Amino acid sequence: MKEVKTVWHWWTGWEIEKFENWLEEMEWGGWNLSKVDYILRFKFAKGKSRKMRYCVDHQNNVENNYFELFKEDGWVLVDENIAPWYIWRKSYEYERPDIYTDTKSLIERNNRQIRNVFIGVFISLFLLYLVFIGNFDSTKLISALLILSLAFYGYLIAQYYRYSKKLKQNEIKC
Amino acid sequence: MDTKKLQNKYLPLTEAAYYVLISLNEPRHGYGIMQHVEKLTNGRIKIGAGTMYGNLSRMEKEGLITPVAEEDRKKIYELSEKGKIVLKLELERLKELLEHGKNEMRS
Numbered sequence: 001m002k003e004v005k006t007v008w009h010w011w012t013g014w015e016i017e018k019f020e021n022w023l024e025e026m027e028w029g030g031w032n033l034s035k036v037d038y039i040l041r042f043k044f045a046k047g048k049s050r051k052m053r054y055c056v057d058h059q060n061n062v063e064n065n066y067f068e069l070f071k072e073d074g075w076v077l078v079d080e081n082i083a084p085w086y087i088w089r090k091s092y093e094y095e096r097p098d099i100y101t102d103t104k105s106l107i108e109r110n111n112r113q114i115r116n117v118f119i120g121v122f123i124s125l126f127l128l129y130l131v132f133i134g135n136f137d138s139t140k141l142i143s144a145l146l147i148l149s150l151a152f153y154g155y156l157i158a159q160y161y162r163y164s165k166k167l168k169q170n171e172i173k174c
Numbered sequence: 175m176d177t178k179k180l181q182n183k184y185l186p187l188t189e190a191a192y193y194v195l196i197s198l199n200e201p202r203h204g205y206g207i208m209q210h211v212e213k214l215t216n217g218r219i220k221i222g223a224g225t226m227y228g229n230l231s232r233m234e235k236e237g238l239i240t241p242v243a244e245e246d247r248k249k250i251y252e253l254s255e256k257g258k259i260v261l262k263l264e265l266e267r268l269k270e271l272l273e274h275g276k277n278e279m280r281s
Contacts, residue, residue, distance in 0.1 A: 055224070057224055063249070064247040065203070065204065065227075065244075065247060065248055065249040066227055067247070068204075068205075068246070068247040068248050069203075069204040069205055069223050069226060069227055069248075070223045070224075070227075072204075072205035072248075073205060073208065073222075073223040075223060088223075097222075098222045099222045099223050099224035099225070100222050100224045100225050101190070101220060101221055101222035101225045102188060102189075102190055102225050104188055104190075105190075105222075105224055105225040105228045105229075108228055108232075109224070109228075
């Protein structure tokens with residue numbers, strides 16, 4: 001029987017490199033990633049120590065040619081069920097491969113995430129509006145939860161903008 | 175669209191965008207472009223798959239390139255008329271840059 005372990009690991013869209021490095025270190029230590037559930041639960045199987053680059057992508061709508069392009073470049077998709085997130089990996093020996101080779105594309109990836117948070121903001125505002133025009137019994141609780149969600153989205157957006165700023169400061173051009 | 179508008183909107187091109195556009199003077203798919211650019215620049219420029227996909231999607235949306243066929247889930251693109259104009263303007267800009275540099279450094 002292969003030794004397996006399940007790990008819950010918290011990661012965020014504005015510290016993707018840290019998350020990628022964590023997966024790479026696990027592989028280096030002989031823990032090969034086999035499955036990802038609920039975005040945060042990782043199943044590893046004990047195997048060989050591998051030098052494996054992990055790259056995490058965020059895409060809202062992808063076409064078939066997206067997968068084909070990455071495959072042709074030697075990337076393997078770890079799991080398909082955590083869209084809009086895509087975890088790609090590729091083994092390497094010397095030069096560490098990357099899916100994004102310029103800052104502009106990294107900022108675009110960040111902007112796609114920010115856009116999704118804004119959708120959440122609009123949904124919350126819309127629900128809040130419904131609560132105010134309706135006369136629900138639990139109005140106070142619902143409003144409080146919605147306002148709390150808005151504060152959370154605000155936090156996310158602030159973090160994403162900070163990340164974009166950081167990316168611009170260490171600009172890489174292809 | 176007039177020249178001024180195109181220049182303001184698209185120029186200067188990023189290095190990746192520039193090489194994608196010149197590669198699409200003949201029909202190619204994403205990975206084909208990556209290989210072509212690497213060969214052309216002797217390995218100096220390697221465009222990552224994510225950067226390539228982003229550039230192709232954006233340029234298709236902007237109408238600089240057009241998909242001409244789809245083979246085995248690969249999309250094959252070519253320069254559009256608008257793309258050709260933008261590339262021509264960029265080449266003129268680069269030529270001017272180069273001439274100015276050469277002239278100034280000579281004296």
